[in-house]
Amino acid sequence: MCRRYQPGAPGVSGAARFWPGARVGVALPMPFPGPLDYLVPEGMALACGDFVSVELGRRQVVGVVWGPGAGDVAAERLKPVAARLDTPPLRAGLRRFIDRAAEYTMTPLGMMLRLATRVPDLGQPPRMRVLLRPTGARPDRMTPARARVLDAAAEHGGAGLAPVELARLAGVSAGVVKGLEAAGCLAPHAVPADPPFPPLFGQPPGGHLSQAQAEAAGLLREAVAAGGFSATLLRGVTGSGKTEVYLEAAAECIARGRQALVLLPEVALTPGFLARVEARFGARPAEWHHGVTGTERRRVWNAAASGEARLVVGARSALFLPFEDLGLIVIDEEHEASFKQEDVVLYHARDMAVLRASVEGGAVVLASATPSLESWANAEAGKYRRIELPDRFGRAVLPAIETVDLRSEAPGRDRWITARLAEATQGRIAAGEQALFFLNRRGYAPLTLCRACGHRFGCPHCDAWMVAHRFRAELMCHQCGHTAPLPSACPGCGRDDRLAACGPGVERLAEEAAELFPGARIEVLSSDLIAGPEAVKARLAAIAAGEADIVIGTQMVAKGHNFPLLTLVGVIDADMGLLGGDLRAAERTFQMLHQVAGRAGRAERPGRALIQTASPDHPVMRAIVSGDAEAFWRGQAELRNLSGMPPYGRLAGVIVSGEDEARVAETARALGRAAPLIERAGAELYGPAPAPIARVRGRVRMRLLIKAPKGLPLQEAIRGWLAAVKVPAAVRVVVDIDPQSFL
């Protein structure tokens, strides 16, 4: 029987060496639960972390020596390790991190390793290119062409020049250069093909930190200087200059000879941010995200491993880079949901960052204006140090925030802009300022139905309505991306005059705004209306320059762009995120409202935010209006504590999915019947129930939920429970430890 892989088995940590005849465990970047055993052949010595090439089935794959063999496969079935690769080994720290991350998230070890080895030419010797340097020798026959080459070579002597470059400088053909090399007048030497990363400044070019910033930076510098693991929650409102503060921590880390990593939410990896880093350090940092491919990917990976890349800015996958000595990890906007990876491997970058820092003996800084309740609670409990950045950097004040009660001040039928918001907008336009209407809904209308026969347009592959997009004249499923042409007649009854759009999207809101404010310049910002980051940048710049009176936008306008003329924010439907009873609905709505409201009045002009809501007495709305975030968090914490929910208890989601509805349902029921196994361990099992979106891309999904007290070894309990249920091959069971969303 197959024994479960136990991370941290004897030998993994030390400098264990394996000699010919020994069994070694080789981890492969494939979904195996643990390393596979191979034999060390004659004439080879291996150590943990070594990259090796092994035969798997009938193909050659690259793997990493993980420890001694498990011994669960008969010796005669073992294959020898084919070769030890001439690549710097995977460091013990990263191996330990991969082990523990796989264990925590219940992901097969090989899948975790894959995240750390997704780089081109892995296991190949580093690419070199040949440069030529003058040897000082004179050729037997000197010609004018040869003289020019030798002059050029002498002039650019030191490092040497590429043959093509030398020929170009001397104005000769490649043959002349070749001839001189053959004659021994030019000597080849190999240098790494990838250009090096430029060094970074240690000291800030100008010391223009505010008092509060300087104090916060000082505390962070201390934490970094102390060496060992530490975690800090850096709280600062929008515009308080968090970036400048944590970049000082990065500078300290770099000055101490260690590497620093800044993680940003996927969407925030903007040229603007990189420019700020460049302004501070005098050079661009290394960048790592899915847009970095090919040669550049290899260059950054190698530079992280060699220690040459002192500062890496990246998305969550940068956590798996093979840093030589990682001393600091910053998670900017740590509350952002996009830090939770939801596809192949499920992990939360915030939690994995804390894990990696603890393994590496480094500092973690979690930065946010509106921290996640998890991080807030950790700071309350004294597990994280907490640093506050109270003031806005500069003279601007926070906007005045008020609610507009949609029950008493409702706009007309199929209208979404209240009279109060319209009036305020009118005033701002007259003053030459800008207004922002925030509605987190792309397209024209979220639902289209036929008033004659009641037909509703749903996605054929998902349990979701097709969203009307008038601008592109199509219906679109926001779940799977399926599109269909916007029909003119109802497919149910054939009538062509009774199709009705229900609910608002940004396109529809723009229509209403155009009627209300004739002559106003209206700009709609929605990801599906703008192609590419360059176009987004251009539109944002145009708006900042005043080329719009009213901006209507989805999520994408909520973050990090400064519009100096923007002094009014209207949230069209603040209740939208509160529906559905999600555990984090209130928290997320608060974070979103805070962020959107913060768009108003960043420069010298005071701002105002109008929050349209049907529940102005909801704790979220009260907290937003009063600005008392602490009270809100305390309230949320109390609710979660009473119900034993995270961060005071633990959750795990179990998603059962497949194309065959009957088999999925049967597997889910079998898991449900095995409930005693998990209840015996002290946890509670809920479900199975159809997932909130029961069908996505043609796959049926059911879910179960496990709730456990904090101290319980949750993963162990789940493993024992899952092992008792036979899962057919066509059904997939995925465990989501600490689920964020419940879709």
Added chain:
DNA sequence: AGCACGCCGACT
């Protein structure tokens, strides 16, 4: 993850 093996439809 790949890749082979295997068992049922439309072609030379």
Added chain:
DNA sequence: GTCGGCGTGCTC
């Protein structure tokens, strides 16, 4: 009669 579709299962 074969080529080939991708479901199922294995790889130390």
